[in-house]
Amino acid sequence: MLPSKKNPTFGDTIPWHEYQEQQKISVHTSPTPLKMEIQTLLRDEALAVSSLEKLPSDLFPTLFKEACAGRLTNLIKAMLAAWPFPCLAVGALMESPDPDCKTFQAVLDGVDLRLTREFHSRRAKLQVLDLRNVCHPFWNIQDDSETLEEKQVLKVLPRYALRQRLKVIVDLCITSFLHEAQVSFLMWAQQRMGSLYFCCTKMKIWTLSPHIIIVIFNVFDPEHITELELNTEWTMSQLENFAPYFGQMRNLHKVFLAPFREITFHFTHRPRITEAECINKFVSQFSQFNCLQHLFMDCIHFLRDEIDQVLGFLKTPLETLSITYSLISQRDLNSFSCCQSLLQLKHLDLRGVILCTLDLMPLRALIEKVADTLETLNLQGCKVKDVQLNVFLPALRQCSQLTQFKFYNNDISMSTLKDFLKHSTNWSRMNVEQYPAPMECYDELAEVSVERFAQVCRELMDTLRTIRQPKNISFATDICLTCGESYVYEQVLRLCHCWQ
Ligand SMILES: [Zn+2]
Structure with a gap:
């Protein structure tokens, strides 16, 4: 013994x-x-x-x-x-x-x-029961000379130590079909709300009935949620009902909103005017967040013409702004250049947002302002043309911290792309760069000429190597309509599945 x-x-x-x-x-x-x-x-x-x-x-x-x-x-x-x-x-x-x-x-x-x-x-002595599936340093400290007890006392914040009720921490991923363990846990938690203190830090919601939402936020104070992922097919009125809970999540660091594409505007007994009211109610909740750093919005067509409002309500500087596969308006884009919360941006992702019909001067103004902080920029599939690339080229040149630039699926000519690469001397930290195959690689039927593609890529690589040593660079054609793959030139040429 x-x-x-x-x-x-x-x-x-x-x-x-x-x-x-x-x-x-x-x-x-x-x-x-x-x-x-x-x-x-x-x-x-x-x-x-x-x-x-x-x-x-x-x-x-x-x-x-x-x-x-x-x-x-x-x-x-x-x-x-x-x-x-x-x-x-x-x-x-x-x-x-x-x-x-x-x-x-x-x-x-x-x-x-x-x-x-x-x-x-x-x-x-238990004060905090952590049910989250995260690596915890607690289980790896037994070889230290410091005793477990000493470490644990240090780890627990004074306010928890003072609280009498045991705190139970979970992460929740809730779908419309709750599995048995979730149902029994929620019922168990509901019955012990007075004697335990429940806290959810990360919440993923994949479609949820209004009834369950009330139960969940009755047990878990929205204030403790730091990461929220909302993947719903809610109607506008359901979104409106969720808005007050959303606004109570004052400590959110990261929000992922998607895909609202299914959101319907149908009301049986309500006039059309309430659509705007619902959106406004939801959007105005962004003014409640005290520490939001990462904002991801995917397929949020319903926020077209409202993104300026969303950005205007933000109180803290964002590190990440990701608006992907969404329709945005010129008014939305204009707000980019004057939004105070974007001035320290590190990651900007506009994948799949069609920019070819917009004036990109506000984007250029934003990139100029964040040239010292921007680390990753994704403009893949934005259908940007030569004239637009030339608009924000001067700003891009200044981005000395850039480590990733993703630009596949845009309509750029050989001469513009070559000129672009010639002016990228400032990108010494660049790790990953992806460019579209120049327009010259396609024939009049929009078919790719393999030979031409390979030749053009070699030429572009040679151009780039005269000014800096690229680490991970590739060029890709548009997606093949037959197999869904692209031709990619990355040191060697890789063809789509149709060639195998
Ligand atoms: Zn193919």
């Missing part, structure tokens, strides 16, 4: 400090006494459960890991109730198959056991 720092008489044969010295010497040789002790307990679950009160705190993490791996539900339940540290990150341990959710249920049962008045453990 092992000695305990706090209970030196617990089957003790040597003093704690001598045991520690022995551990240093015997490491990496034979099974340590600690491992043997754990193995003994794991062989007899009932013995393990009854030994918990006297078990040294330092053995809890290893024993708990093994109990989860072996799905020893009685031991998991008892250990959770008697957990001697302020925090338990259990989500990462439940990766092993748990088809009938027995391990998960044992954890919840352990919380219940802890809540019962009959249960008293001198050492039970």
Whole structure:
């Protein structure tokens, strides 16, 4: 049996400090006494459960890991109730198959056991139960000289330490078809709202009925959500109903909105004017976010002519602005150049946004303003033409921090592309650059001439190599309508599937 720092008489044969010295010497040789002790307990679950009160705190993490791996539900339940540290990150341990959710249920049962008045453990200190499936440093610190307890005290914020209710942290991915474990967890949580404190940090919503939304936000305060992914096919009125919850998510760092393409404008009893009201109500919530850094919007056609409003409401500087496969208006684009929240932008993604009909001067003005911070720019599939590329070329030249420029599927001529590359001397940090095959590679039927494509790419590469050494550069044709692949020139020429 092992000695305990706090209970030196617990089957003790040597003093704690001598045991520690022995551990240093015997490491990496034979099974340590600690491992043997754990193995003994794991062989007899009932013995393990009854030994918990006297078990040294330092053995809890290893024993708990093994109990989860072996799905020893009685031991998991008892250990959770008697957990001697302020925090338990259990989500990462439940990766092993748990088809009938027995391990998960044992954890919840352990919380219940802890809540019962009959249960008293001198050492039970749990304040935060983390059910998120994230790597947690807690499980890798056992070789440190610092004790687990010391580390855990440091990890828990004072306000949590002061709070009496146990805090349960989860990440949620909710679809219209909740699986059994989710349903039972939500029901369990609903019944314990008064005695536990629930917190969801990342929430993914894939279509959700209004009824479930009310239940979920009744349990989980929207204020704690830092990342929200909204993939819905809601109607406008459902979006409007969601707006107040959205506005309460004041601590959002990252928002992903998609795909609203299915959003319908049909109201049976309401006049058309309310469409605008619904959108306004949703959009105005952007004024509530105190720390938003990353904004992703995909297929948000319903926000056409409203993006200027969205950007205007932002209070914090964005690191990422991603508006993809969406219809945007000149008014939206104009707002890019004067939006204060875009002045420290690192990532700009406008993939699939058709820009060929717009005046790109505001985009140029924005790129000029963020030339010292912009790291990645994606203008793939924007159908940009020569004249437009020339508009923002002077701004692009100044972007000295650029590491990625993706520009496939745009309509650029050989001479413009060559000129463009000649002026890219400032791009010393560039890692990935992708260009469209010049227009000269296509015949009058828009078919690619393979020979011409290869020759043009070699010529462009030679041009570029005279001014800098590209790291990862490629050229691609438009997508083949037969197989959906492109011809790509990347050191060698790769043809589409039709050629194989
Ligand atoms: Zn093909």
